[in-house]
Amino acid sequence: MSGSTFGNRFRITTWGESHGAAIGAVIDGCPAGLPLEAEDIQAFLDRRKPGQSRFTTKRQESDQVEILSGTFEGRTTGTSISLLVRNQDQRSRDYGNIASVYRPGHADYTYTQKYGFRDYRGGGRSSGRETIGRVAGGAVASHILRELGVVLTTYAKAVGPVEVPEEEYRFEEIFQNKLYMPSNQRAAEASSYLEAMMKNLDSCGGVIECRVAGLPAGIGEPVFEKLDACLGKALLSIGAVKAVEFGDGIKAARLNGSQNNDAFFMENGTVKKKTNHAGGILGGMSDGDTLVMRASVKPTPSIAQPQQTVTENGEDTELVIHGRHDPIIVPRAVVVVESMAALTLVDLLLQNMGSRMEHLRKLYL
């Protein structure tokens, strides 16, 4: 399989390079009859747009999306949906030594090893701008989920060393600060941390958490297409993500079974869990409880400090990266994580439709 397609029943295929003519996505398998306008998608793209705060690249891109196919009179037709975003900022410039040097922490070296050469303009396909296609597709997926009562909430759980503990979580504050943290106070702390860090010409990472409410139980396919396996792949496919956790995640490895098991009990005739260490997933399927996943994001590799590296010709050299780079990508990556989660969930909801003979009878008899 080629790497630019994600999903089985609900599929997104993305394309485009950082400094190419445009970036886009084709969505296939979208159910017919979904109300869909460009604005629905634009709202998502605006959450990842550069220039939202002093902590993001100054690159000026309006990233306006155009729907080229798959809708008619404001509704999806069931056929493939093509989404296009033109790159405005593609002025040819002198890439200087970037063109002939491998930037540490970037894909320059590995792409060259794989393909024999590379598109050195801003990282080409390995650039963060590739995520525009994901977010455009994620917007459509979220739209479907909303119609089914499935709601995703995503935010920056931590920025560098500054973390929002569970007890300080404030849903309503997520969109009140530029860092999308669920605590304005922690966001302020994080901002000062970022200021200092930027003075050192350095960058940092963080943690993005996504919670999903309203997902029916039983979503996910045994044994290799488990809900957590699919979501994990989705999140790990985002450039800077180095770890993924579900529920208690790595902490679960230190717990005992008596602590980690979530006891079931009845409440108003429905099955509930007293705790949610499992993060809403049992045996690779949703258990009806809130889904909780986290992605650890590494610091932006592009920093202005001098770095040791090598040239394509195999000579040691020192590199200083100039130009516009996010000191932290976490705030802009929040909507990317939400998009990948949404794409995965719609795909699995569609796959699950044929899980019982009674579902087929309901639809075909």
Place this chain on the structure above:
Amino acid sequence: MSGSTFGNRFRITTWGESHGAAIGAVIDGCPAGLPLEAEDIQAFLDRRKPGQSRFTTKRQESDQVEILSGTFEGRTTGTSISLLVRNQDQRSRDYGNIASVYRPGHADYTYTQKYGFRDYRGGGRSSGRETIGRVAGGAVASHILRELGVVLTTYAKAVGPVEVPEEEYRFEEIFQNKLYMPSNQRAAEASSYLEAMMKNLDSCGGVIECRVAGLPAGIGEPVFEKLDACLGKALLSIGAVKAVEFGDGIKAARLNGSQNNDAFFMENGTVKKKTNHAGGILGGMSDGDTLVMRASVKPTPSIAQPQQTVTENGEDTELVIHGRHDPIIVPRAVVVVESMAALTLVDLLLQNMGSRMEHLRKLYL
């Protein structure tokens, strides 16, 4: 897509339930001409076999594998390879309340929600015995990797709270203790911890780490089939895994770019990295350095302590699980992690073959 198939170019399809007649796997896409005998596979299966130590279930299963197709005169023919392991221990027994009660931490509830009913015999398809098929397939994949000079080393990095710090890592000791820890001393500590824990009728989890040496650079497909995304899905598809990390993993989120970037330098004409925070992966492709991945395993949900839960009829109840259960699955899961990693790597090595026109010319002209 259905969930029992893993891989694209190199595929494994597994089947079988805990108390069914047998468990097996079909491998498709295995290159022709690979020397393969049942012993090659048996060696892997023996690493996950029950009854190896007092920390694993007493269930007696020899788990003998039979090759039913795909080989001729000791070599693979290029056609699908069918592997079969008969279940010996399937004596019909009274499953007591297990049949009508949802065990906390297990898939009983979610399978029932998905399918309308479930095979309650020992968890059916959601049982750990399902991994026999993975390990059988992983043995074949490892066999291929060895021929290409790619070597996997997998071990228990942590058992409950007892962890082996990097500086105490001893490769040669991994197979010298029943817990497959790379430190006999830490293994001894872990054993005493397990003894105490078992007295409390409790269970625990741990961390499994896998290192891959000899992998060429450039393996992994942009953008959704990244090496880490595929490996992450592979590991997260293992029942009890709640988190996956690559290189520094979650620690990377707290580092600065200047700390996390691995500087390149030349050594005897080849590109090297001074450090390996990235865990051998840049931009979703192998960078030629050692691959490092970790899976956090939750504690075994089956414990003998009384637990609160509900019945299929929606009544609150208390459950006491009897019978044979691993107080910790980490030691037996080590080879499962290695198998899933091997399956993923062979699949991506095959997919990578067509990455350059020069490769096609070399093969077809």
Place this chain on the structure above:
Amino acid sequence: MSGSTFGNRFRITTWGESHGAAIGAVIDGCPAGLPLEAEDIQAFLDRRKPGQSRFTTKRQESDQVEILSGTFEGRTTGTSISLLVRNQDQRSRDYGNIASVYRPGHADYTYTQKYGFRDYRGGGRSSGRETIGRVAGGAVASHILRELGVVLTTYAKAVGPVEVPEEEYRFEEIFQNKLYMPSNQRAAEASSYLEAMMKNLDSCGGVIECRVAGLPAGIGEPVFEKLDACLGKALLSIGAVKAVEFGDGIKAARLNGSQNNDAFFMENGTVKKKTNHAGGILGGMSDGDTLVMRASVKPTPSIAQPQQTVTENGEDTELVIHGRHDPIIVPRAVVVVESMAALTLVDLLLQNMGSRMEHLRKLYL
């Protein structure tokens, strides 16, 4: 993708060689709650079993199927179903020059070119016995279709030069003659033709037709997964099939639009077609009318006449094939065609479930 898996949402993976230990199939994606016993599958296998008439190989095989997984208390559980058929007739024998010579019309040469060597025992994986796995899977698919009111009727439309014209079609006679022809009189003619042909140590082909009634309209996905495209691939994947037609098939190429278009009209409030030149398919989707497809089967390549060929060492030679071979495979291939059609239809019925938002709402809200 590897070649031994068929289908996307409803998948079958087959394995096994002519003279290996066994042959089998794994079905994944089968909805839960389908009543399924070994007899349901055996009935299908018996239709392709050798030794049914003097026109089929004398090879003695009872081809008894065993269900190894995926069912519990007589119903499918939703997990992968493993089906096994042991090969009884695998006595090692002297394959004589077959082992070192390329049989005309067989896969000996092409398999050797692809893999570097081949399993020469009775054709190995390229043997007609491979279809046992397809038929076992097809039986399960047909079972699902029957529950949805979709009924397949398959028969030998022609045996060599003897064809059953539409006006002579007798449904009830299909199972009254050993050739599965819908006309006992034509079957008698065909039998005499076969007798004469066998005297000449020759073989012949024929045409198999399949009609599907009760298929809802709208099944099939635009643009590459069209109903006819998927069915065509399914039928052409059967060893000896050299052509596939839908409705008027090749005759349509000579018709005018005014002759070929099927006029719509209303009947008791439902849309009907006056004719069915289209064979029940418009724009790659079922139109609610009877599906009509035909497969042209080439003559059995194994004949007892001396044939010119070459050895693996590149020497010209003359070959005389001894032993048991079907002078015509059409009668036994009838159920193989029906099986492949059934597998395709179930796959597309499942894929179609998510075609409308209203279907998702019906199932999830």
Place this chain on the structure above:
Amino acid sequence: MSGSTFGNRFRITTWGESHGAAIGAVIDGCPAGLPLEAEDIQAFLDRRKPGQSRFTTKRQESDQVEILSGTFEGRTTGTSISLLVRNQDQRSRDYGNIASVYRPGHADYTYTQKYGFRDYRGGGRSSGRETIGRVAGGAVASHILRELGVVLTTYAKAVGPVEVPEEEYRFEEIFQNKLYMPSNQRAAEASSYLEAMMKNLDSCGGVIECRVAGLPAGIGEPVFEKLDACLGKALLSIGAVKAVEFGDGIKAARLNGSQNNDAFFMENGTVKKKTNHAGGILGGMSDGDTLVMRASVKPTPSIAQPQQTVTENGEDTELVIHGRHDPIIVPRAVVVVESMAALTLVDLLLQNMGSRMEHLRKLYL
């Protein structure tokens, strides 16, 4: 799987409607280092462009292609290639009763049944303009094949009742007549036939044949991904194709084994076949001989004669279709057939690369 993606290792995803903003394709899995300019693709598109002769629609479309991604400095980079063709002729017009009536022979009825409504503007996604994406992708595939010495020749074997017998085949004349027939004399006959037919406000079909030279032996995967099965699906996915044949095709069903088997013999140290009844395919793999396949194309359903049909509201009515329609699509469909064949062959050539361990050793050791 969704229907707008074709191929596994070499993939094309198409999108776009007849009267939407644009039509396009995304190619993924294209090897890096292939020289590729827009002109290479334009040359293919021009072969299907409307208005080439008086036998094709008068619709004016220049169908200029734009490469939006996947190339750098005139070579493919290995990442997804996005191709875009703007629709010029999308003037909103009164579609009259077309909007509320089901055209016989078209997908109007089936799309409405599947999705609950349809894009009635010129057939939307089911329009022949959808093939622009296929042809753009096919141009890239053909480009790869040429580099490997694989050459496709495609032409109109028959137009309505006028067929070019094998003995009259003239390769050099294919591009000398507007009908792409390999015989100028038969093309002249066909032209007069078409003139007469057009006077009757009627349409007709024909047969397209494709020959492939230079394909190595062993291409195609057992058992479901056979070369003929994959090619058959590719051709049958083209709107108007009702039958597909390989080699002798349907004639093979009437031959005897002694006539149909192609004898092998040695010529200058290589294995040859005395005849090619098999059409270059044995056991689902290429045998090194010329590949021969044929597609039977139905007559254009859009005719100006009054036709009986029904409205979306279920009333019988009479329909007269006005406007620009091809009386025959065969000439323009020639390049579509060639494109689908090329896409299939590249996909299988890439899949075949991992068929032997020695191939992996050659590439990785």
